[in-house]
Amino acid sequence: MLSDGEAAELLSFLTPSTRPDVKAKATEYILGLSASREGCCFLRSKPDMVGALFALTSDPSVAIAKDCYHILINLSADETLHQVLVSAVEVLPVLLKKLLDPDYLFSDQISTILSNLTRHEKTCRTVFKTLQEDVGLDKLVEIFCTEGFNAKAKLHYLGPLLSNLTQLPEARNTLMDKDRCVFQRLLPFTQYQASVVRRGGVVGTLRNCCFDHTHHLWLLSDAVDILPFLLLPLAGPEELTEEENDGLPVDLQYLPEDKKREEDPDIRKMLLEALLLLTATKAGRKALKDKKVYPIMREFHRWETDVHVAAACEKLIQVLIGEEPEPGMENLMEVQIPEDVEKKLKEMDAREQEELENEERRRCEEES
Structure with missing residues (x-):
């Protein structure tokens, strides 16, 4: 890494009045530096240099300004540099x-x-x-x-x-x-x-x-009507019965044969998590059951190949087809869980996660 003298010399090149070709070489060098953990660590100790680079985002040269922005992108990806950027450089x-x-x-x-x-x-x-x-x-x-x-x-x-x-x-x-x-x-x-x-x-x-259960009724009401926007990316072209179709939100009824589902597994999982959060309250569970969410999830589960997404879908299905919690436990977000039970649940979650990862590994090996 640079000595203090070399760092001072490099900093002297990062001024608006420096010759453009010299400035360009300096920013290009620092861009390479910012791509490594060691480089970020070095720049964390040089807020003056980071400040000079930030000033050069207004440089008349598009190439120099672009390099400086890419340096800032690299630095902002490192949490240890956040305070330098936000507090020191502002x-x-x-x-x-x-x-x-x-x-x-x-x-x-x-x-x-x-x-x-x-x-x-x-x-x-x-x-x-x-x-x-x-x-x-x-x-x-x-x-x-x-x-x-x-x-x-x-x-x-x-x-x-x-x-x-x-x-x-x-x-x-x-x-x-x-x-x-x-x-x-x-x-x-x-x-x-x-x-x-x-x-x-x-x-x-x-x-x-959807984590804020106090807003669930509003989210599910006609004022927002969030449900079709969460469900439609998960719905496919499968034929449902007339009774199932008629109970669905209008946008999900009688979907065409070429209907495609969300292609990204992370997004599919987040959509399922949002739906699961909406089932935390009794009113939310009733709304999802009344709107026939289960048939969509049933077909989705048959289609899904990602084990983590399938596991999230199974949790939602369990709530949709399961019995209502006993009185006093209707709001699942407000239920107080004893410490020993919470510890056991976390251990069970960890085991389940491990099993899912093992299953995914086995599947990948079989496919290769």
Whole structure:
């Protein structure tokens, strides 16, 4: 790694007045450095250098600015550098302001940096606080949902950013404000075929919002009608009985023979987790049973080949066909579990996970 003298010399090249070819060589070298753990560790101890690189994201040379953004993407992927970026360099206000510019060339890079910074709760809180002060979550959703907002950027990584932000209760409450129509704007993107990143980000956001059982009735009501948006990606072309079809939400009735299911197993699993969360309350379980969710899950389980997704589907089916919990236990999210029972359940989950991984390994070996 560089000595203090070499680092100082490198820093001296990272100024707006430095000759472009020298600047380009310096940023290119640091880009390579930022791709390794050792390089990130070195840059963590050099906040002045990180600050100089951030300043060069405004360099007249597109190539130099692009290199600097890629360096910041690499650094933001390392949690140990988050405080340097957020507190020492104070990147957030500048990045959020530039994100609002519909002509800004590097908005996709900014989306990725913000997505990286919000993976961990501590920095996520800082990002959300700054976002609310400078932009507002409503505005972020508006930008995300306005295709072509920026002709130079696709902004798909705003999806994972929203998903990360909704790990915070305050972000979920803001998104699910009943007096605004913000949450509802995200729903159609569960079927967005042009980007698995955008689609997965939205599904992750919806799944996180389903953790708040106090909003379940609203989510399932006509005001939101979340159920068809969670079910349709899991539904296939199989023929159901007339009685089963008639009980389904209208969008899921009599689907065509060429109906395809969600292709990404991680997204399928998140959709199932969202549905399972909606069954935590008695009203939620009744709504899913009344809307004939079981036949969709029955056919899905027959089709599914991923063992982890199939296991998630089985948990949901057990709730849909099982008996109602005894009085006082209706809200599964509020049930107090004794410590010894909780410990046993965790051990059972760990064993189940191990069995699933072994089964998946065996299947892969058989296929190869």
